[in-house]
Amino acid sequence: MNKNNLILYSGILIFGLIAPFLFPAFKVQLSILCVLIVLATTWNIQGGEMGYNSFGNILFYGLGMYLCASVQVGMFFPLAEWTESGGEKTFVHTPAQFFQGMAVGLVVAAIVPTIIAGLIGYSILGLRGHYFAICTLGLGVAAGEISGGIEIIGAGQGFTTPPFPDVGSLEARGEFFYFLSFFTLILTFIAVRSIYSTRFKLILNAIRDNEDKAEAMGIETMKYKIIGWMISAFFCGLAGGIMGGLVGYIDSTDVAFDGREMGVFMVLMAILGGKGTLWGPIIGATIFHIFKEGFWTFFLGWQYVALGVLIVVIVIYFPEGIMGWLREKYPERFGEVVDEKDRKAQVELK
Amino acid sequence: MDFMVFQYPMITVQACLDGVLLGILFALIAYGMALQWGVMNIINIAQGDLVILGGYIAYFMYLYGIHPAWGVIVAPVIMYFLGVLIYKLVINKVVDRDLFISILATFGISILFMQLMNFAFGADVVLANSDYGTTMLFNNNVVLPNSKLFSAFISILFAICLVIYMKKSKLGRAIRATAQNARAAKILGVDTEKVYAATFGINAALCGVAGALISITFTIHPYMGLPYTIRSFMIVIVAGLGNLPGVAMSGMGLGVFEEFADYILGTEFRIGSVFLLLVLILVYRRFKLSRKREYLK
Numbered sequence: 001m002n003k004n005n006l007i008l009y010s011g012i013l014i015f016g017l018i019a020p021f022l023f024p025a026f027k028v029q030l031s032i033l034c035v036l037i038v039l040a041t042t043w044n045i046q047g048g049e050m051g052y053n054s055f056g057n058i059l060f061y062g063l064g065m066y067l068c069a070s071v072q073v074g075m076f077f078p079l080a081e082w083t084e085s086g087g088e089k090t091f092v093h094t095p096a097q098f099f100q101g102m103a104v105g106l107v108v109a110a111i112v113p114t115i116i117a118g119l120i121g122y123s124i125l126g127l128r129g130h131y132f133a134i135c136t137l138g139l140g141v142a143a144g145e146i147s148g149g150i151e152i153i154g155a156g157q158g159f160t161t162p163p164f165p166d167v168g169s170l171e172a173r174g175e176f177f178y179f180l181s182f183f184t185l186i187l188t189f190i191a192v193r194s195i196y197s198t199r200f201k202l203i204l205n206a207i208r209d210n211e212d213k214a215e216a217m218g219i220e221t222m223k224y225k226i227i228g229w230m231i232s233a234f235f236c237g238l239a240g241g242i243m244g245g246l247v248g249y250i251d252s253t254d255v256a257f258d259g260r261e262m263g264v265f266m267v268l269m270a271i272l273g274g275k276g277t278l279w280g281p282i283i284g285a286t287i288f289h290i291f292k293e294g295f296w297t298f299f300l301g302w303q304y305v306a307l308g309v310l311i312v313v314i315v316i317y318f319p320e321g322i323m324g325w326l327r328e329k330y331p332e333r334f335g336e337v338v339d340e341k342d343r344k345a346q347v348e349l350k
Numbered sequence: 351m352d353f354m355v356f357q358y359p360m361i362t363v364q365a366c367l368d369g370v371l372l373g374i375l376f377a378l379i380a381y382g383m384a385l386q387w388g389v390m391n392i393i394n395i396a397q398g399d400l401v402i403l404g405g406y407i408a409y410f411m412y413l414y415g416i417h418p419a420w421g422v423i424v425a426p427v428i429m430y431f432l433g434v435l436i437y438k439l440v441i442n443k444v445v446d447r448d449l450f451i452s453i454l455a456t457f458g459i460s461i462l463f464m465q466l467m468n469f470a471f472g473a474d475v476v477l478a479n480s481d482y483g484t485t486m487l488f489n490n491n492v493v494l495p496n497s498k499l500f501s502a503f504i505s506i507l508f509a510i511c512l513v514i515y516m517k518k519s520k521l522g523r524a525i526r527a528t529a530q531n532a533r534a535a536k537i538l539g540v541d542t543e544k545v546y547a548a549t550f551g552i553n554a555a556l557c558g559v560a561g562a563l564i565s566i567t568f569t570i571h572p573y574m575g576l577p578y579t580i581r582s583f584m585i586v587i588v589a590g591l592g593n594l595p596g597v598a599m600s601g602m603g604l605g606v607f608e609e610f611a612d613y614i615l616g617t618e619f620r621i622g623s624v625f626l627l628l629v630l631i632l633v634y635r636r637f638k639l640s641r642k643r644e645y646l647k
Contacts, residue, residue: 053450124629126636130393130449134583138628141576145622260464260576264457271454301469308462315455316443 013186020178027174031246033289034181035239038188039262040269040281042235045192046228047267048275049201051208052125056136058263059143060117060233062256064109064240066153069161069250071108072101083154095165102245109241110234117233121226128211137259144257159250177246184242188235189282195231196278204228208276264311272314274323283322360491365609371498373605375560375567377598378505379578380585381512382556388591389529389549390445395456396436398578399463400554404429404561405570406471409478418478418566422504425558433554437547445546460575467572477569501563508559512552513594525549529592577621584628587635 020027039061046052073082077091093101127135153159164173195201203224206214215221240256250256265288273284291310296303320328383397394400407428408421440459444452485494516522527535528545536542564570585604589596604627611623 053453123633123636126640127632130453131587131632131636133450133453134393134580135629135632138580138625138632141580142622142625142629145625146619149616149618149622260461264454264461267454304465305462305469308458308460308465311458311461312440312455315451315458316440319447319451 016182016186020175024171024174027171027178028246029289029293031174031178031181032243033286034178034185035243035246036265036269036289037282037285038181038185038235038239039266040273040285041188041192042232042239043266044270044275044277044281045195045204045232046225047270048277048280049196049204049208050225050228051211052225052229053133053267054136054229054232055133055259055263055267056124056139057232057236057266058140058257058259059136060113060236061240061243061262062140062143062147062252062258063113063116064237065244065250065256066147066159067112067237068102068105068109068241069159069244070153071105072098072162072245075101075104080152083152083159093162093165095167098162098165101162106238106241110238113233113237113240114230117230118226121229122222125222125225125229137263140257140259140263144253144259147257148252154250154252158252158255161244161248161250163248177242181239181242181246184235184238191231191235193278200224200227205276268311268314271319271321274321274325274327277321277323280321280323287322361613364492365613366606367492367494368498369606369609370602371502371605372568372608373602374502374505374598375563375601376578376581376585376604377601378509378556379560380582380589380597380601381509381594382553382560383579383582384586384589384591384597385525385556386549386553387586389525390441390546391449392441392445392452393449393456393583394553395453395579396460396463396575397553397557397582398575398580399460399467400429400433400557400575401561401564401578402570402572402575403432403463403467404558405478405565406467406561407558408562408565409471409476409570412478412565418480418562419500421478421562421565422559425562426555427558429558429561430551430555433551434547436554437550441550442543442546460579464572464575471572473572475569475571476565478565480566495567497567501567504563505560508556509594509598512556521545521548577624580625580628584624584631588631 019030023030039057043054043057047054070079072093073079073091076093076097082091124132124135124139147153164176203214203219206217206219207221207225211221244250244256247255269285269288270281271284272288273282274280292303292307295306299306318325326333379397379401383394386392386394404421404425407425408418411421411424412418436459440455441452444455480497480500485496485499486492487494516526524535524540524545525548527538527540528542528549532542535545561570581604585597585600588600588603604624607627608620608624612620615623
C-alpha cells in the first residue's frame with residue numbers, strides 16, 4: 001500500500017466516523033448510502049467481474065431483511081401474534097433483548113442467504129447471458145409474490161420490525177444504525193479488496209472473458225461461480241438485515257423483494273460507476289444516491305419517470321461508467337503502459 | 351389449498367376452457383416477442399407495458415362512449431407509431447450491442463411507461479365493459495363470457511393475417527431475410543434499419559391488439575406489465591424461435607397451468623407461480639442442454 005492510498009483510506013475512515021456528528025440531519029441518508037454501496041460493490045463481484053448480470057441479488061437482500069426481523073422478534077415473542085396486528089404495541093423489546101436479537105438476526109440474515117445461494121447456484125449459474133438475467137429477475141419477483149402470501153411474516157399487510165428501545169438519547173437510533181451500516185461497509189470493502197488482489201479475481205475475470213476457454217484451461221468454473229455468488233449473497237443478506245431495521249417496516253413487494261427498484265438500483269449504480277472496478281460501484285452509488293434524493297425531494301411524483309429516463313440514458317450513452325471513462329482518458333494512472341505511436345495510430349484510425 | 355378441482359369435473363372443464371382462451375392471447379403477445387427476438391436479437395422487457403398501454407387505449411374509447419371492441423383497430427395503429435418512435439429513440443442504439451444492455455435499456459423503458467401510465471390513468475384496476483353477455487354450457491355449470499370467445503377469435507385472426515403478410519409481402523420477406531442473416535440482407539439491398547423499425551412497430555401493434563382484448567376480457571392496471579413480459583418470454587423459450595404452432599400450443603398450456611394454479615394454490619400465488627415456473631423451465635432447459643453437451647464430448 002503506497003502513501004497516497006494510506007492518506008485516502010484514513011481520510012475516508014475519519015470522515016465516515018465523524019460524518020453523523022457533522023451532518024446530524026442526514027444520518028439516515030448516510031446509512032442508506034452505506035447500504036447502497038455495499039449492494040453495488042457486491043453486485044459487482046458477479047455482475048462486473050464474473051460477467052453474470054443478475055437481477056436476482058434482491059432475493060438475498062429481501063431474505064436477509066425478513067430473516068433478521070423474524071429472528072429478532074421470534075427469539076423473545078411469538079412471531080405469529082406479532083405480525084397478526086399491532087403485536088409491536090403489546091410486546092416491547094428491552095434494550096438488551098433488542099441488541100441481542102439484532103446481533104443473532106444479522107448473523108442468520110447473512111448465513112442463510114449464503115447457503116441458499118450455494119444450493120441454487122448449481123442450477124441457476126449454469127444458465128448463460130440473458131437467460132441468467134431473466135431467470136434471476138423471475139426469481140426475485142417470484143420471491144416477492146410468494147412471501148406476500150405467507151401469513152406468519154405478515155403476508156400482504158407487512159411486517160413491522162421491532163422499534164428501537166429507549167436508551168435515553170433521541171439520537172441513539174440514527175447513530176446505532178449509521179455505525180452498523182458503516183462498519184458493514186468497511187467490512188465489505190476490506191473483504192472485496194482482499195478478494196480482488198488474489199487469484200480468485202483473475203479466475204472470475206477469465207470466466208467473464210471466455211468461460212469455455214477457462215474451463216478448457218482446467219479451472220472448475222462452476223465452483224468459482226458459486227463461490228462468487230455466495231460472497232455476494234452474504235453481504236446482500238447483511239445489508240438487507242440492516243435496511244429492515246433502518247426502515248422499520250417490511251413489505252413483501254415494496255421494501256424487501258423490490259426487484260423494480262432496489263434490484264435495478266444495484267445494477268445501475270455499478271454500471272454508472274464502472275463495472276469491474278473496485279472504486280466504480282462506490283462512486284456510482286454515491287452519485288446515484290445524491291441524484292435520487294435530490295430528485296425525490298424536489299420533483300416528488302416524477303421520480304420514477306426520471307429513474308426510467310436515467311436508466312436508458314446511462315445504459316445507452318454511458319455503458320462504461322465513470323471509471324471506464326477515466327481509464328480511457330488517463331490510462332497511465334491505471335498502471336497501463338501506453339505506446340504513444342500506437343495510440344496516435346488508433347486515433348487516426350478512428 | 352383447495353382440491354375442489356378434483357372433486358367437481360365441471361371446474362376442471364371451466365379451468366381448461368378459460369386457460370385455453372387466455373393462452374391464445376398470451377400466444378399473440380409471445381409471437382410479437384419471438385418476432386423481435388428473432389430479427390433484432392433483443393429481449394424487450396417493456397413488452398408487457400406496451401400491452402397494458404394498448405389496453406388503456408381501448409379503455410379510453412370505452413370511457414368516451416365508443417364500443418371498446420373498436421380498440422382492436424385503433425390500438426395497433428397508435429401502437430405501431432409508438433413502437434417506431436421507441437425504436438428510433440432507444441432501441442436502434444442497442445440493437446447490435448450486448449444483450450444485457452438491451453435488457454437493461456428496455457427495463458428502463460418499462461419503468462418509464464409504468465409510471466407515466468400511473469400518472470395519466472391512475473392506479474385503479476379498470477376494465478372496458480363490452481356487454482357481450484355470457485354463454486352457459488353443460489347444464490349451466492360452465493360459464494363462458496362471450497368476450498373471451500371474441501378475443502380468442504380476434505387474436506387468431508390477427509395471427510393468421512400476420513403469418514400471411516410475413517409470407518407474401520415484400521416487407522415480410524425483408525424481415526425474414528434480416529432474421530436469417532442481417533449482413534447478407536444488407537448486401538442484397540435490404541434497408542435493415544427500416545426493417546428493424548417496422549419489426550418493432552409490428553410487435554408494438556400486436557401488443558396493442560392483445561392489450562385491447564385484455565382490457566375487454568380481463569382487467570388492466572399500470573403495474574401489471576411485467577408478468578406479461580415474463581409469460582411471453584417463457585412461451586418463446588419453450589416453443590423456440592420461429593415455431594408458430596409451438597408458440598400457440600405452449601401459450602395455451604401456460605394459460606391452463608395458470609388457471610389450475612389459481613384454483614389449487616389460491617389467487618394470491620398466481621403471479622408467483624408464473625415466475626416460479628419460468629425459473630423451473632430455465633433450470634430444466636439448462637440441465638437438458640448440459641446433458642446434450644456432455645454427449646457431444
